[in-house]
Amino acid sequence: MKGNEPASFPEGESFVGPTLTIPRTKDGIPARLVTLFGSLGSHGEKRVHYIFDVGRPAYSEIVLPADGPIRSISTQAPAAAWNERELHDQYGIEILGHPDPRPLIFHENWPDGVYPMVDQMDDVVWARRDYRFLQVQGEGIAEVAVGPVHAGVIEPGHFRFSVVGDTILHLELRHFYTHKGTEKLFERRSAVDGVMLAESVSGDNCFAHSVCYCQAVEDACGTEVPPRASAVRLIGLEFERLVCHISDVGGLCTDVGFSVAAAYATRLKEFLLRASSVCCGTRYWRGVAVPGGLKFDIESAKVAELVQAIRRASIDFSEIARMIVETPSIQNRFETAGVLSKEAAQDLAVVGPVARASGIDLDVRRDHPYGGYDKCQIDVPVTSYGDVMARARIRIAEAVASAQLIQEVAKSLPDGDVFDPVASQGNIQGFSAVESPRGELCYWIQASDGRLTCCHIKSPSFQNWPAMPLAVAGNIIADFPLINKSFNLSYSGCDR
């Protein structure tokens, strides 16, 4: 997909801001908002990019000029709400008619009127701004504040519960504690070196991030990745999904005190990570992908060893998974907990296993194939219950399917080179989407003579976090950790 030229203002009319009409799919329903972000043109002019999923195979991008205010689309597409707040915080673009114009990514310590994507970032002063949480009032309503530092080995974030007794009426999220200004750090880096930063966006999904970034650069440069590199990347991506899902299902068991299954899952995960370390010298596939292919070739014999380990782990995992879903006390805790309705999931354009557990049939691997996925049969499990059990079942099914996919691809691993250098001359733009373990992940990059000038990351966690409070409402506060775990969202991936 290539960017369209920014639309120009109609002349002679009084300025009311450029207006976006949300595109529709073939079936006439409003298209799903994939992401929304800002960028700067070659003369420093501000633009807003809207990316929609209008159906297979391509995404559709609309670019509007944004040197003045723009009109919010959050009331028509609630999924845009956080994106628009982020757009304002990064670029200082005024969003007219936004239902919640509070700052998002910067907290009380950030001064008003300083926008990292357009201003100089030397010595930003420490400010003391106000931040107002939503007030829920009424008889017997109490507020419970949790975080940013949580009780466990977890990332930081703040949760503000309004409860009546044990029951949660409302949950307000406050995130971006791990905001590291990552998108800004891409600027001026060479297009080849950007991959190091992409690997540090969300550590447990680092291979999905690195491949997605590489594909965006390859898209911009028009490079075809050699088939062997493509196949090894596919194995890596599915390996990451398998490891993540095993870990998530184990984590759910930890949260309900089912230690046997939890310990077994951590054991399987470690078994796989150690096999990966032997195969390619890295446990999480860091430093493997590079724009143009792979940094080094992995011997077919070593790949075969890894595949053997995956086969074994997958058999063991199926056994544990069966034990989990068939244990009555687990069913009791998992079923009907944290239901996310299909309507809510659609409104917030939720992606990944969470969407599929709420009845949304969506998978980038099948809908917008990349790498070697067009040659693969991708079965997408979908269920409509939307509860913790549904999300667990989706992950179990996907983990087993990933293991099978790896074995199939490994059977006919192509020979040949694994790297074809990318030539990134001139002004280029590229876009790529990958189905990460958490769902649709996108990178949009712009480069000038091999140096990045802009990079946007659409992380599935950023998209899915706003849906979590909706699933939590009406449940008891003691079930919150379980529901949160069943979403398994990355804080760092969201905050970037």
Added chain:
Amino acid sequence: MIGDVIGQSLRERSPLVPVEALLGNCDGSRMPEIVADRLTQAIAQRLVQVCPTAALGLEEYEGHHCLRLSYGNCIGCGKCLEAGEGAAVVAKQFTSCGVAKEQTVRRWNIDHRIEVKTGALGPQEAQGKIHSLLQRALNVRQLDAGSCNGCEAEITALTNPYYDLERFGIHFVASPKHADMLLVTGPVTRNMAEAVKATYEAVPAPKLVVAVGACGCSGGIFAGSHAIVGAVDQVIPVDGYIPGCPPTPAMLVAGILEVLRRRIAK
């Protein structure tokens, strides 16, 4: 059915890795080291140029022209391995875990092509000292100051049946008020700075602080960002450093034990 799974797991060999196999182990960490006799001035300069996080640098040390490798800055990107013509290789052993900041640095004398020795304990020496650490308990509170969650994933692995940190009497606790040691990951972001200080204050004295990962040790790949304050030691006092991006569970175990050993040796 649970009986079947437990039965099967009892029949299998325990995956527990003995402590001797953990000390000095850095498999899968991608940490580099320098092969002294391959080092030339030209190669050293090239290595310094390609390093994206200034982990490699040239400096005068004790009157000698040296190549410095600060592991606290290294993210294991592998650029030095590509550019070094064999002078940089993946480290087979790693002893700079849980040490003071100065000992996370290694130096190679470029003119004489030898490593400048520092006082860090080799794994064999460390092993002998480990037994003095038994029969003690240590409560650890992990604090994410802005990490990418790579370090968290590896810290979580410490409780799995391969590493089983509890065998050393080391537990993860839920509150800083119950902790003896803070294990801090990530560059400290602007948005977390206040919470990091408050968490540190909440730990009762005497307390130990360990900075984990390239980001915790130096800011790593995020150094210089407008949204971060910097390394952990720019916000709270740090007793030991565990480099790596992320450090492997073996490096974490070795690092935590080393901080403890140094504390007791004091």
